[in-house]
Amino acid sequence: MIPNSFEYKKATSVEEAISLLGDDVQILGGGHSLIPTLKLRLNAPETLVDISKIESLKVIRDNENSITVGGGATHASIAADASLAEHAPMMAQAAKEIGDIQVRNVGTIGGSMAHADPAADWPAVLLACDANVVIQGKDGKREVDIDQFFKGFYETALAEGEIITAVRIPKMASNRHSIYVKFKQPASRFAIVGCAIGIEMEGGVVKSARIGMTGVGEFAYRAMNVEKALVGQALTAESIEAAVKNVTEGAEVMSDHYASQEYRTHLAHVYVKRALKKLV
Numbered sequence: 593m594i595p596n597s598f599e600y601k602k603a604t605s606v607e608e609a610i611s612l613l614g615d616d617v618q619i620l621g622g623g624h625s626l627i628p629t630l631k632l633r634l635n636a637p638e639t640l641v642d643i644s645k646i647e648s649l650k651v652i653r654d655n656e657n658s659i660t661v662g663g664g665a666t667h668a669s670i671a672a673d674a675s676l677a678e679h680a681p682m683m684a685q686a687a688k689e690i691g692d693i694q695v696r697n698v699g700t701i702g703g704s705m706a707h708a709d710p711a712a713d714w715p716a717v718l719l720a721c722d723a724n725v726v727i728q729g730k731d732g733k734r735e736v737d738i739d740q741f742f743k744g745f746y747e748t749a750l751a752e753g754e755i756i757t758a759v760r761i762p763k764m765a766s767n768r769h770s771i772y773v774k775f776k777q778p779a780s781r782f783a784i785v786g787c788a789i790g791i792e793m794e795g796g797v798v799k800s801a802r803i804g805m806t807g808v809g810e811f812a813y814r815a816m817n818v819e820k821a822l823v824g825q826a827l828t829a830e831s832i833e834a835a836v837k838n839v840t841e842g843a844e845v846m847s848d849h850y851a852s853q854e855y856r857t858h859l860a861h862v863y864v865k866r867a868l869k870k871l872v
Contacts, residue, residue: 663702
């Protein structure tokens with residue numbers, strides 16, 4: 593498996609990387625999404641712009657009301673970050689479950705988000721976190737609410753010539769009381785079904801909930817029917833069972849050689865229940 597020939601350029605700043613973008617140009621971060629498609633010749637850019645050495649993209653910064661995770665932060669650095677473990681434990685849990693140690697040491701959160709694989713872990717977690725995506729292009733910076741970022745099958749709100757520079761994770765009660773669980777494909781460790789949940793409790797009942805699902809449909813989504821069903825309820829076996837019955841409603845559940853549509857639907861119910869019970 594040999595890729596087509598291409599020109600390689602290494603950027604030393606975000607501004608330089610953006611200036612190099614254009615037709616038939618691809619960003620190279622960790623490369624774990626891009627390189628396999630190059631080797632299979634499913635992707636044949638004329639130029640690769642390497643952003644892996646831009647230090648400003650790797651920073652994880654603890655702010656007063658949020659945590660800023662650079663688009664070039666590796667899965668390993670996220671897994672090891674104490675502020676994320678405290679304020680959004682599902683971030684650290686998801687990072688530890690991605691691939692193997694080589695993948696975690698090199699792969700980046702921004703690359704995973706931009707690729708938007710329907711079985712990737714970060715989309716579900718960031719949906720549950722209520723994150724904001726910081727994007728930079730030739731026209732400047734903009735922020736996109738995570739609910740508006742994932743648009744479809746390998747499709748995002750990124751426009752041509754733009755780079756994910758950071759993700760902002762708000763410090764809020766539901767993120768502090770959160771979890772990520774998945775049923776993984778044993779070789780790749782991609783999620784056949786993955787579930788991220790953040791819950792805020794008040795007076796023994798659910799005040800608010802955000803639930804992100806991955807691996808189920810063609811792109812990650814929020815299980816809003818389950819969220820609404822949980823609000824105002826104590827987390828009991830009965831209330832959880834009643835709430836999760838509509839977890840795949842509105843999603844086109846995938847069927848492939850890993851899992852049939854029926855099996856994925858079953859797994860979605862099982863893993864949401866499992867996550868909620870662990871949060872009790």
